[in-house]
Amino acid sequence: MRYLPLTPDDRRQMLGAIGAGSIDALFVDVPKSAVLDGPVDLPGFAGELEVERELGALAARNVAAGSVPFFCGAGAYRHHVPASVDHIIQRSEFLTSYTPYQPEIAQGTLQVLFEFQTQVAALTGMDVANASLYDGSTAAGEAVMMASRVTRRSKAILSGGLHPHYVQTVETLAHAAGVATERLAPAIDAEDAVIAAIDGDTACVVVQTPNVFGTATDVTKIAAAAQAAGALMIVVTTEAVSFGLLKSPGEMGADIAVAEGQSIGNALNFGGPYVGLFACKEKLVRQAPGRLCGETVDADGRRGFVLTLSTREQHIRRDKATSNICTNSGLCALAFTIHMSLLGEVGLRKLALLNHQQALKTKIALGSVKGVEVLTPRFFNEFAVKLSKPAAEVVEALAARGVLAGVPYSRLDPHAGLDDVLLVCATETVTDGDIETFKTQLAEVLA
C-alpha cells in the first residue's frame, strides 16, 4: 500500500504508546451492530501500472475534442492553454496547499487571489471581485440570492437568452429560499422583453451577453430600467474571452457581473471543475458571497495579503452568513490568473478577435449550405443556426463522420420547441480546414 507509511511494527509500537490492545479498541464507540467484520465488496488495491491501464482504457473510449473538428460551446469553451499554466499549477506549493487561513505562510496563494480579483474586476468593468465561486451557473444563483437580500424583494426576472442550465440552477436555489423567478421565453434577441417584465417586486434582472444563442447585446437600457425600478442588474457571461472584445458589464451598468472563467486557463473537463467569476459594485461587497482577499501589512510594515471581511462568512456568521460557501475554485482561479497574465490586454484582445474571426468564417461557410439558416445577428464566437432536420440527429450523424458539430438547443431545453436549432461555436483552436470539413459533411448530412 504505497500511500500508507506505517509498518506493522510502527502500528504495534504506537498502540503500545496509546495503551490500546488492538486497533479495534480505538473504534470502541462505534455501535457493535454497525462495525463491518471485513472489507466491503470491492476490488483489492491496484498498482500504479494497473490503475493507469484501467483509466487509460476508459479515457480512450471518449472522443477528445482535440482529435476532431470541434464546434461545441454553450457555456464551455475549448481554448489553447499555454504549457506553462499547467506546469505552474502543478507545483506542490500551489497544488497541495490549503485554504490560506494562515496568511504568513500562504502569501503565494493570497497574492495570486489579489491579482485574480484585480483582473476580474478589470475584465468585467466592476469595482471589486471575489476570490472565485464554483462556476458561472452557481455564481448566477448566488447573485440572485444576494440581490434578494439587498433589495428585500423576492422576484427575479430571467432573460430568455440565459443558458437553460443557469436558469435551472438559479431556480433550484431561488425556489428553495422562497424567491420567485420569471423566466422569459427563449429568444435569439429579445432582451427588450426583459424591460417590459420589470415591476415593483423585482429584485433583479438576469441577462446574459453574449447570450446562449450567441447574441451580443448592449444591456445599458435594461440596466437603467431595472435600476429605475429599484432592482439590481445582473449580467452573466459564459465566455470570458469575450471580455477582450465586447463592452464590459460594468460599462453597460451592471450592479453584479458573473461569468464562467473556464475559458481562460482551464480545460473542458467534461463540465468541471470550472471557476465562477463574481464582481460587483463596491457598495454591495459586504453582501457578496464567497471569499475575499485584501491587502494589509505585517508586523514589520511590509505589504501582505489576507482573507478578509470574513464576518460575512459561514464559519463566523453561521446561519446569518451571506452564503454557505466555504471554498473557492482556488486552483482554477490560479490557472485563470496565469493565463491572463501571459495574455495581457494585448494578447486578450488579439485572442478575442481571432475567436470572432473563426466564428465569422464558420458562419459564412455554414450559411452557404442548403438547409442552414443563420439566426444570430451579432455574435462573438458562437451563433445559432436553424437546420432543415432536427439538430440532435444532425449532430449524431456528424459525430459518426468525425465532426463534433455543436450543441443542439434541445439538449439544453427539450421543451422549447427549438429542435431544429443548433448552437455552433468556433474558437482560435478551429482551423480553416476544420471549417471546410464541417461545411462539406453538414451539406451531405442535410442533403
Place this chain on the structure above:
Amino acid sequence: MSMNSVGRPTTPQAETAAGGFASLTGGRGLLQDEVLIFEMGGWSKTGVDLPEASISADELGDLVRTDPIGLPGLSEPETMRHYVRLSQKNHAIDLALYPLGSCTMKHNPRLNEKMARLAGFADIHPLQPQSTVPGALELMDRLAHWLKTLTGMPAVALTPKAGANGELCGILAIQAAHKARGDDARKVVLVPTSAHGTNPATAAFVGYSVREIAQTDDGRVDLADLEAKLGPDVAAIMVTNPNTCGLFERDIVEIARLTHAAGAYFYCDGANFNAIVGRVRPGDLGVDAMHINLHKTFSTPHGGGGPGAGPVVLSEALAAYAPTPWLTYGPDGLVLQEEAIGEAAGAFGRMSAFHGQMGMYVRAYAYMRSHGSDGLRQVAEDAVLNANYIKATLSDLMSPAFPDGPCMHEALFDDSWLDGTGVTTLDFAKAMIDEGFHPMTMYFPLVVHGAMLIEPTETESKQELDRFVTALRALAQAAKAGDTDRFKGAPHLAPLRRLDETLAARKPKLRWKPEAPASMAAE
C-alpha cells in the same frame, strides 16, 4: 537538540532574518520580494504568440469595447519566475505535515493528476454527444458504485461542487421529500452546537430556521435535548459523524431512530468519513443523506482552497429526489439523464450547469482503485491510530478536551494548559510556523474554549509524527517556562511576520489600483 534541527525554517535565510539582519533590497536572501503583475509595467506586452487576425470587429459596431481594460502582460520567462517565486511563499502538504483538524490534508498522489489530464477526460466537452463519451460515463458509474458500496447507501448524486454544495443538495432533497408528501409544516433544522458553520448556513440559505442542540460533557449530541427539540416542525437534523470534537457519536443509531420517529430526515455531514471508511457504513447507522468531500477522504488536492467535489449519498427515502443529471442504464449502455421525467419529476432540479466535477471524479477514483477495499479500511485504521498517538504523546503537557476514551481521526485539546503563561492559542499556533509546521485548527469547534484540533491523517509516518510531537512538546515547555517573546512575535521565520487582519477588514483594499499621479495627490 537545538530547536532548529527539530523544525524546518521556511526560508533559506531564516536565522539571519530572525537575528534582526535586514537586507538592502527588502528580500530575505533567495526568498525575494515579489511585486504584483500590475507593478511590472507590462502594459503593452504579451507572453502568448498568436497569429494576427485578418478581419476587424466592424460587424459588432458599438458593442466593441473601447476603454482600456487595464491588464498587464508578461513574457513567458517573467511569468514562470513570478509565479514560482510566489509559490515559494506557500506551505503545502508536500512540504510537511498539515495538522488541520476537520480539514484533512493528506498526500496527493501525482498519479491522480496524470490520470485526470488524459485527453479522454480533460479534453471532452460536457455537451458533446453522449455516444462520444462512454468512457467518461463509465468512470462516473464506477465512482458512484464505490461510493454507494462504501457508505451502504442505495443512491448517489455526483454533481455537488464542494462539501457545502453537497450539504445544500442533501437539504434540498429533504425539502423536496417533505414537499412531495404535502408536509409543509416543517420549518426547522436541528444542528448541534459543535457543527461546522456550513451546516446552519446551508439550512438558513434555503429558508429553514436553525435550532441548536446542546452537547454533553463528553462531547456528543445531548439526546435529551434532541428529544425535547424534535417535533412536527422539524424537517431534518444535521449531525457530523465522527463529530468535530473528533469523537464518534455513540448514540448515532438512536439519534437516527428518534429523528425518523418524528418524521424528520437525518443529514450526516460526511466531512470526517475518512475516519471510518471501510469499517463503518453510514447507511447502517440510519443516515438519509451524507456528502463526501472527495478531497478529504479520497485525496483530491486542496489547491489553495479548491476546487472541491461533494457527492451526496442518499437513502431509499430520498433517492428519488436527487438533482439532475444522473446516470441510468439504457438499451445501449449508460445514459446521462439530464432532465427529470415521470416519477423523478419530484426531484428538485439542477445544482449547477453540466455534470459536476469530472476532474475530481477521476482523481478520487484513481485513489480508490490504488487502495482497494482492503486499503481503504487500512486508511481509516491508520488515520485513527495516528490521531490517538498524537493525543497520547501530548496529553501530559497539553490538556485533551475529552481525555476519556479514544478519539477518532483528530485529537482535540483546549488551551487551559496555557493559563498563566501569557501565551495565547493564536501565539502558540504562529510559533508552530517557526518550527516548520502548519498551525493546527484553532478556536474550533466552538464548544471547546480555546480549541486546538489536530488531524494527522493516515499518510504521515511515525517518524514525521514523532518530529511533530517533539516540536510541540518543546514549544509547550517553552511556553510554560515563560519564554513569551518566542510566541508574541511569532512567526519570526515565515516570509512575512504576523499580518494585520483587523486593518484589512476595516479598510478593505480588494484590488490593485494605479497610484494617483503625484500632481493629483498634491491637490
